Amino acid sequence: MDRAVLRKFLSAGVMVSPEAADDITPEDYEKMMAKQDKPRVLNKEALQQIRSKRNIDVVYQNEEKGELSAKDFLAYYQNKIHALGPSITRRTGNGPVSINKARPGQQNTVLGLAREITDSGFSLEDFTGKCEVVVKNTNDIAENDVVGVSGFFSNGKIFADSFTMPELPVKKNVKKTSSAAKIAFVNLHVNEGQINPQGTEEFVSVSLCETAEGKKGIKILGYWHGIAEEKAVPAVPSKVSVTLGGVVYKIQILQTPIKDSVDNLARIFSKKGYVSGPNTIPVFTEDMNAIDENADIIFLGLSEKAGASNYKGYTFVTVGETDGSVIIDLHTREATLTVLNQPAR
Numbered sequence: 487m488d489r490a491v492l493r494k495f496l497s498a499g500v501m502v503s504p505e506a507a508d509d510i511t512p513e514d515y516e517k518m519m520a521k522q523d524k525p526r527v528l529n530k531e532a533l534q535q536i537r538s539k540r541n542i543d544v545v546y547q548n549e550e551k552g553e554l555s556a557k558d559f560l561a562y563y564q565n566k567i568h569a570l571g572p573s574i575t576r577r578t579g580n581g582p583v584s585i586n587k588a589r590p591g592q593q594n595t596v597l598g599l600a601r602e603i604t605d606s607g608f609s610l611e612d613f614t615g616k617c618e619v620v621v622k623n624t625n626d627i628a629e630n631d632v633v634g635v636s637g638f639f640s641n642g643k644i645f646a647d648s649f650t651m652p653e654l655p656v657k658k659n660v661k662k663t664s665s666a667a668k669i670a671f672v673n674l675h676v677n678e679g680q681i682n683p684q685g686t687e688e689f690v691s692v693s694l695c696e697t698a699e700g701k702k703g704i705k706i707l708g709y710w711h712g713i714a715e716e717k718a719v720p721a722v723p724s725k726v727s728v729t730l731g732g733v734v735y736k737i738q739i740l741q742t743p744i745k746d747s748v749d750n751l752a753r754i755f756s757k758k759g760y761v762s763g764p765n766t767i768p769v770f771t772e773d774m775n776a777i778d779e780n781a782d783i784i785f786l787g788l789s790e791k792a793g794a795s796n797y798k799g800y801t802f803v804t805v806g807e808t809d810g811s812v813i814i815d816l817h818t819r820e821a822t823l824t825v826l827n828q829p830a831r
Contacts, residue, residue: 564613570632577650597634599633620643636650667817674705748803759777784801
């Protein structure tokens with residue numbers, strides 16, 4: 487029995503059963519302290535859970551598909567409208583009607599998918615039909631955007647007074663740790679070694695890399711009081727949860743094809759790429775990335791340069807193709823840029 491370790495458990499308010507007391511180690515104590523759900527009594531079963539429970543959890547939302555059918559594309563559009571529609575209707579103040587029920591000669595609000603940009607505006611389609619939207623400026627509209635349109639309906643056309651895009655709500659509870667903990671986002675093509683968290687008790691790095699098959703991948707490496715944990719994640723839209731400082735942070739990984747500043751990307755994705763709540767949209771094309779409002783950090787992959795932007799309570803992060811990496815201090819939620827060319831571990 488390691489009495490020094492036993493005293494640590496007791497000082498943390500955890501009673502240790504006799505059968506577990508003979509087996510506990512300093513590593514068990516460190517693992518327990520890194521968890522949010524500490525046991526009140528440490529018996530053999532609880533000790534096994536501490537040793538088996540991981541600090542990194544990966545959720546795969548979307549599976550890569552081969553050739554797509556017409557049914558796949560129909561599900562894609564239906565899910566997109568169903569998921570983004572409520573965000574629009576909450577902001578318009580008027581309940582939308584379907585296109586086939588729009589009343590000629592009256593003001594109507596309709597909700598649908600922009601299918602084609604035209605000289606006079608764009609075509610709008612929902613589950614019941616299609617109509618033309620006449621508007622002077624279409625700079626903010628792109629094909630496959632979900633949009634709400636309000637205007638005068640006549641001869642199968644809507645003369646738009648206004649249109650509304652989805653909007654990411656403000657996150658009122660921004661998670662911060664009470665102790666030192668950091669997350670780094672790295673492009674391993676630029677920073678060729680693993681990151682060594684010098685002096686940081688809890689640290690996670692999320693790195694862009696290549697798999698053995700030459701495909702893009704994500705490598706996650708964590709340190710908890712000297713205990714290392716590593717996972718490899720396919721670079722498809724997925725969620726990663728990491729526990730740092732007793733707080734669970736949800737990271738959403740979106741490999742966007744858009745190369746822009748992180749500030750512009752944050753604004754773009756807070757609108758056109760936003761999906762509310764637990765709904766999941768199948769990702770069949772690159773433009774269909776969607777943000778979950780439960781995420782804390784949105785990792786948008788490669789862009790013009792490394793950067794971070796705190797926007798509406800969410801932290802958006804990119805890594806550069808040729809420059810440094812981003813480290814987020816979870817105690818303050820402040821981000822710093824750095825070049826980390828450390829030797830491989």
